[in-house]
Amino acid sequence: MGGSFVEFNLAEFLGILPEILLLLWSMVVLALDLVSGRSLKRRTLGMTAAIGMIVILVVAIAGRPAESQTILGGMIRNDLYTFVFRIIFIAAGALTCLVSIDFRSMRIGSEYYAIIIFTTIAMSLMAGANDLIMLFLATESSSLSLYLLAGFYRGNKLSAEAGMKYFIFGAVTSAVMLFGLSLFYGLSGGNTGYQAVARALLDPDLRVPVSFAALLVLVGFAFKTSAFPFHFWAPDVYQGAPTPVSGYISTASKAAGFAILMRFLFYTLPPGTSEASLTWAALMQPLAILTMVVGGLLALVQSNVKRMLAYSSVAQAGYILVGVTALAANQLNRADALAAVIFYIATYMLTNICAFAVVGLVSERVGGDDIQHFNGLGRRAPYLALGMTAALVSLLGAPPLVGFVAKLLVFAPAVGVNLIALVVIAIIMVLVSVVYYLNVVRAMYVERTEHDAQPFYVPAPTGAVVLLTAVAIVLLTVVSPPFWNLAVEAAQSFFPG
Amino acid sequence: MQNLLNGIPLWWYLAVSAALFCIGLYGALARKNAIALLMGVELMLNAANINLLAFWRYLAPTSSGGLAFAAFVLVIAAAEAAVGLALIIAVYRITRSIDPEKLDQMKL
Numbered sequence: 125m126g127g128s129f130v131e132f133n134l135a136e137f138l139g140i141l142p143e144i145l146l147l148l149w150s151m152v153v154l155a156l157d158l159v160s161g162r163s164l165k166r167r168t169l170g171m172t173a174a175i176g177m178i179v180i181l182v183v184a185i186a187g188r189p190a191e192s193q194t195i196l197g198g199m200i201r202n203d204l205y206t207f208v209f210r211i212i213f214i215a216a217g218a219l220t221c222l223v224s225i226d227f228r229s230m231r232i233g234s235e236y237y238a239i240i241i242f243t244t245i246a247m248s249l250m251a252g253a254n255d256l257i258m259l260f261l262a263t264e265s266s267s268l269s270l271y272l273l274a275g276f277y278r279g280n281k282l283s284a285e286a287g288m289k290y291f292i293f294g295a296v297t298s299a300v301m302l303f304g305l306s307l308f309y310g311l312s313g314g315n316t317g318y319q320a321v322a323r324a325l326l327d328p329d330l331r332v333p334v335s336f337a338a339l340l341v342l343v344g345f346a347f348k349t350s351a352f353p354f355h356f357w358a359p360d361v362y363q364g365a366p367t368p369v370s371g372y373i374s375t376a377s378k379a380a381g382f383a384i385l386m387r388f389l390f391y392t393l394p395p396g397t398s399e400a401s402l403t404w405a406a407l408m409q410p411l412a413i414l415t416m417v418v419g420g421l422l423a424l425v426q427s428n429v430k431r432m433l434a435y436s437s438v439a440q441a442g443y444i445l446v447g448v449t450a451l452a453a454n455q456l457n458r459a460d461a462l463a464a465v466i467f468y469i470a471t472y473m474l475t476n477i478c479a480f481a482v483v484g485l486v487s488e489r490v491g492g493d494d495i496q497h498f499n500g501l502g503r504r505a506p507y508l509a510l511g512m513t514a515a516l517v518s519l520l521g522a523p524p525l526v527g528f529v530a531k532l533l534v535f536a537p538a539v540g541v542n543l544i545a546l547v548v549i550a551i552i553m554v555l556v557s558v559v560y561y562l563n564v565v566r567a568m569y570v571e572r573t574e575h576d577a578q579p580f581y582v583p584a585p586t587g588a589v590v591l592l593t594a595v596a597i598v599l600l601t602v603v604s605p606p607f608w609n610l611a612v613e614a615a616q617s618f619f620p621g
Numbered sequence: 622m623q624n625l626l627n628g629i630p631l632w633w634y635l636a637v638s639a640a641l642f643c644i645g646l647y648g649a650l651a652r653k654n655a656i657a658l659l660m661g662v663e664l665m666l667n668a669a670n671i672n673l674l675a676f677w678r679y680l681a682p683t684s685s686g687g688l689a690f691a692a693f694v695l696v697i698a699a700a701e702a703a704v705g706l707a708l709i710i711a712v713y714r715i716t717r718s719i720d721p722e723k724l725d726q727m728k729l
Contacts, residue, residue: 261697306638309677316687
């Protein structure tokens with residue numbers, strides 16, 4: 125930490141302007157509720173939060189960093205990688221606020237929206253973290269906010285249980301991660317910045333202790349990304365948490381977990397530079413396989429759609445890990461492999477937000493989120509069912525939709541570095557996933573109920589979210605080149621030189 | 622005092638913190654009471670803090686990184702306890718129990 129820490133620097137200020145604006149906006153949302161004496165409609169509060177986040181999203185896009193720089197005394201690295209993930213998080217937050225408006229039974233106040241904004245700030249700092257202290261602070265702030273959101277449905281047994289289970293898993297894994305970080309601090313001779321830590325860890329004598337410390341830190345990341353063997357919380361939390369929150373945890377929180385995992389591992393222990401880096405690189409492949417297989421097989425036997433989507437999101441984390449494995453094994457086309465992972469995460473965010481928006485509306489209107497509650501949705505709400513079908517088919521990775529492009533891009537680098545067995549297992553799990561994804565589609569279009577004739581009212585905010593994300597899922601296949609190019613540029617900024 | 626400190630090798634501190642970490646982890650995994658679980662987590666966090674401060678004192682006493690890290694860990698631990706207790710109270714109001722193993726509304 126140099127002396128420049130205290131001086132005001134416009135470039136540094138602009139580097140975290142979106143986060144500053146988000147913080148101010150969360151205060152505005154909180155104050156609005158108090159100033160109005162809690163008389164404002166919940167709908168107004170939700171719209172205020174969402175519109176503010178959309179404006180800040182525009183500001184964040186306009187503030188695209190021209191060059192990579194480390195700011196705030198080396199705490200944050202503001203590059204295109206941070207930029208892309210920041211956009212993913214703010215977009216996911218805004219969409220979650222919109223969907224939450226129609227979640228009437230929860231009777232949410234301004235604090236709910238404020239906590240969503242806090243989480244978005246923490247996640248965007250996670251993507252930029254370039255220092256062990258910032259890594260821990262950002263990860264913990266996002267986790268603490270998410271525990272509260274998961275248990276937000278006051279008086280609801282399942283939601284309280286979800287919050288508590290999420291907290292128990294999160295508190296223990298993050299304490300293990302912190303112990304690993306404290307070892308990193310010591311092993312690097314008292315450094316916290318990633319670059320300084322990386323230089324100190326090149327020492328071959330440190331192989332065993334560094335591998336051990338990396339293992340402890342991986343525990344925390346595996347929890348955040350719901351990777352095997354720390355995925356146990358996912359089904360219970362997704363099922364019990366308010367549905368918009370489940371959508372948010374399964375997309376933004378997982379994306380943030382991968383963002384910080386890749387930055388930490390590739391910056392402090394670059395593969396191929398030291399023996400310790402080989403340890404984690406070797407761990408990635410079994411982790412990817414187990415995560416895909418466990419998530420995919422358990423998704424098959426679920427009767428609750430939220431639980432099915434939870435195990436599906438575990439399987440999806442496995443597919444992303446396939447990309448990370450390829451990235452760790454690849455020394456030549458690293459930018460392409462990383463761009464594929466970023467592109468996959470972005471499209472997965474759109475798809476899963478769409479799916480959870482529909483599930484939330486169905487559980488509000490029909491009174492549950494089991495598969496039989498989706499019966500006849502294709503006749504009662506054709507557009508909603510179409511949106512859900514688009515999301516599920518894209519999660520599956522069938523050709524016309526963007527999920528197919530994303531899967532192709534993320535598996536291709538693994539083939540390029542001869543990880544054939546890994547890709548074969550991934551493709552088998554994709555084929556297995558046909559069963560559980562299309563099971564919901566079958567319920568919507570084939571099954572009949574006595575309510576088939578009753579119309580199904582789709583409120584505007586959720587309808588808009590489903591429409592927007594579903595159109596994006598369909599159109600992104602055609603117009604993906606600019607987004608792919610952005611992902612490649614972000615990947616290039618991640619690997620300087 | 623200064624002599625006493627110089628006589629203690631770094632690994633003594635690390636041994637204490639490793640023991641504290643293991644006790645905390647055992648407590649967090651084995652106790653059937655959410656409050657005791659929280660106490661176990663606090664022990665684990667403090668074990669990391671002992672590490673951080675020992676490493677700071679022995680390896681980099683001139684930089685402020687380790688001190689700042691430890692201070693932030695304290696803040697996070699306090700916030701975590703507040704959030705955890707709030708969730709425990711929410712569960713207790715509904716189920717009249719704080720045994721995590723009794724949270725079994727949701728099953729495979």
